Amino acid sequence: MAHLLGAEALHLEVPTKTVFDSVTLGVAEGDRIGIVGRNGDGKSSLLMMLAGRRSPDGGKVTMRGGTTIGVLDQADVFDDGETVGHAIVGDIPEYEWAGDPKIRDVIEGLVSDLDWEAEVSGLSGGQRRRVALARVLVGDHDMVFLDEPTNHLDVEGIAWLAEHLKRRWPRDQGALLVVTHDRWFLDEVCTTTWEVHDRIVEPFEGGYAAYILQRVERDRQNATIEQKRQNLAKKELAWLRRGAPARTAKPKFRIDAANELIADVPEIRDKVSLQSMAVTRLGKEVVNLIGAGVAYGDRTIIEDVEWRLAPGERTGILGVNGAGKSTLLSLITGSLEPTTGTVKRGKTVKVATLTQQLNELEAHLKEPVRTVIGRLRTSFTVGSGSKAQDLTPGQLLERMGFTSAQLSTPVKDLSGGQKRRLQLLLILLEQPNVLILDEPTNDLDTDMLAAMEDLLDTWPGTLLVVSHDRYFLERVTDQQYGIFARKLRHLPGGVDQYLELRAAEQAGMEISSSSGQAGGPQQISMKAPKAAAPKVSGAERRNAEKELSSIERKMERMRKDAAKTRDGLATLDQNDYTLLNAEMAKITELESAADDLETRWLELSELLG
Known part of the structure; x- marks a missing residue:
């Protein structure tokens, strides 16, 4: 593949630290x-140096002549x-950009709801x-x-962007570099991390899942890597391998390697113990919405909602902006009363909400972090049963990524991600038994998202999550609901089913749903036919399956x-350069041949569905 861009011995400093020291890397066609x-480690600075937007303090960036970015x-x-x-098309005549299918696709996918003549300054x-x-x-x-392109996009927008980037260039052409904390997006789009x-x-x-596998392997081999980070990565790998939707189509040699690494990792959550503890804290009745609806005059926001929240339930809520998610949550918290139907709450219910604002921190901006946390509680219990343990405020902060030095930092001087983590801890220390998370992943890097997920795994209450971060939603919840045409629908097929139903809704197709009791699965079907999958004859399928099996064996043998050859290098005469080079x-x-086989493996897997 042709070389597009190279960086040699990049060095970058800011007033308080060295960000990069002698970094050399390259970008080729097809990357x-x-x-x-982690936030603050230099992701955006690296991207801007490579793009020519920021000058390094040392080293240089070179680009192939004529390359555009x-x-x-x-x-x-x-x-x-x-x-x-x-702002989008500049001075290009309408007949030119309107006749370009790529431009039309971008406009339809991102800004179809905006007034073409509206001033950008008036937009949100x-x-x-x-x-x-x-x-x-x-x-x-x-x-x-792209630096954080998924910010402010909903689940549909992120899915559209991923699909656009996957087919933007022909194979082995063009190059994409993206900084994002959206792990589903990384897995869907990227081939290198x-x-x-x-x-x-x-x-x-590989993408995020492959990166986690390799990082765990690296951490296992490198005794200097901190044990805590290693265990957290192993736990995430266990989730990716065992149950994450659409992440099981991996070559066999990778599956075997992952299984070996996670052999001693238990399930991410002890659901039986947590639900038992939740019943003890909550009672059997949490919040029941019975025929609930909200209307303002002639405008109906949601209607006929039948939903009985169970102790220990972990549910994700999906819906476009304006669909009624906030209204639904307000009914649960009690800040809004229904105009039709009823909402009943258990006597012991204590609801807390992690909002998109940072209101909980306003009164503590000048206080050190340690003081803010220590004032609320002297200990916090995580886990349940024999695995329960009491953490001090300092230990809890450390678990969420705060260093000893940061404990003395005033709240106003924390970064956006640090404030977000502190906000969650303040809420948890109040010991609620129903927790609502409204877009909780804002400003958090991938390591801190994993730390938040790990903490939530031990939390035994009822959890409701509204998030455009598909990975986070699938990771911390056990089921999903969507709001369509003012009604709440259970989604047994998860986010994939939500996207299918939204596509059908936008295409004007009829969506039918039988209304079962709340909390139980609803039968959902689309009355419009799905696009037919490419037809493969019986003989073609058998041949493809044989070739797939053969490729797996060859790849494993080559790896x-x-x-084995690499391990043998240590036994050779280190002064015999001819032999070492050979x-x-x-x-x-061997590795190049294995990579070529893996590409063919992926093609056959897609053909077989």
């Missing part, structure tokens, strides 16, 4: 690279008085972000650099041979 790492940075800057249409932050993203994607660029940490950039093959060439050839 789809996701950039992950489209960049979405964190600041959405527009000219004064600029309209939505002009989320709308401005979508306009900025559309402005980048309508361009015909060799490389696209760069982890930014400790002043270096470490490459991993083992490469590993062995390295053999390893490279």
